[in-house]
Amino acid sequence: MLELDTNDHIDTSKRDNYGENSSMLKGVVILEALAALQQPANLAQLMQITGMPKASLHRTLAIFEEAGLVVREPGGRTYAPGERLSRLALSTLTHDTVSAVRHTILRKLVAELGETCNLAVLRRGELFYLDRVEANWALRLHLPPGTVLPPHCSASGKLLLAYKPINERTKIVENLPLEHFTHRTITDRHLLESELERISIMGYAVDNEEYVLGVSCVAVPVRDAMGEVVAAIAVHAATARLPLNQAMEYIPRLKEAAERISQTLA
Template sequence: MELIREPDVAVNGDTPTMRLFSLLERIAAKDQLVSLQSLVEETGLPKPTLHRMLQQLEGAGLLIRQPDGRHYGTGQRLRRLAENLLLNATHHGARHAVLRHLVDELGESCNVTTLSGNEVVYLDRVETPEPLRFYLRPGSRVPIHSSASGKLILSQMSPAQRRKLLAHAPLKQYTPKTVTDLDALEEEFVRIRRDGFALDDEEYLPGLVCVAVLVPYATGRSNLCVAVQAPVMRLTPDKALQALPALQRAAEAISRIDAEGAPESTDSISS
């Protein structure tokens, strides 16, 4: 899986507000922290102008300055805005229809997830009709290191990025199968990146098995996953692998929906 460089976003606009917004777009498109000097070199804007813009965004809670005083990252207010947009856009829309079709096909609970900070957020979910199930609603959060979606998203990062993120995440031992050793996790990330899917084999909740795939995007690294999960008595790790073709079809359907911005018939998902 090749990582694609994020597209450049020009810092321009007809009003000061739109110029601030375009700077925010540029920063949000990066997978690393930015500094005043790096933005000066990238944009060609005067340093005093950029410094003032960064101060305004920081004051609004949209950016946060790092402890070194030189680097900036996205703030909690901006991340919450992104989560709310995704949550509200998917609950009754075309993505939800894809999930419903996927649950009909697999017979188990399915969800769409994304990374937020050092946690995985459930953006949308459709429950199985089976009476025995693990109930998680949209907006629920699970640990990054013990979830299939979290490990899948982490596998796209460089080893240095992963270790930096995991070093600040509480690598709690949730079950006897939870992996908390960074070296062991790194070996698993290599395997996940090679194979294109990730398993949660009772690593977060005893008796729960989950398999996830990425929603593919041609414009850059994906931060969206589709997953199915069920009690181990119905979904063993071996059986979970049999669900991969259906998961991949659903992921591709969601990718097309997001790219086109239009609903898609669920009939095409099973083709």
């Protein structure tokens, strides 16, 4: 009678588990690559990054596409992060424990400055407020977390555009509607590109009553552990109470808060 060697069975089970774990890890590498490249990637690029054979890579991408984690760009030859992956990234940024720390940092900043401050990211070409702490003033602009704004007329939006890779930035700017909100709103693409270039050099951005008359804003970048700009922290207020030139004096303290928030992303 043929006897089953228990050790052989355990070894086989271990190999099977290792293979499954290896496949899952390679799947994570694919998603990391798509997020890090900042632009759609083709099979050849992903094969080079992941080391996966074409057939396995294609099969995994098909599963991810069906799950909404990746999307195929028009033409079907390149892949980009899908809506589900984008939601996962935002959920991670707003995770209860970590978001509570960031909220505390914002509250401390508001207590120091006496003005409303917010934390925002760029999501699919729009400015998305992750968090916001209101100052105790009767005259204020109500923009709760989850609010979405066009980026061309806000300090945080312009700053986040400015730090995008030039090719990606150009594509976004080319497709922005550049809606007119006040007589100060930048609606000329060439002027906007010049403004973004200035921002990338200066390291901060301003909204000089470009979204709402009588309200100005100053924003600075928040970087991740790799030094990439992933968010913006900003202060804004009524110009009658806080003129723009005075708001710009808060840049050093904004940068200190941005550094503390960066540490939560490590």
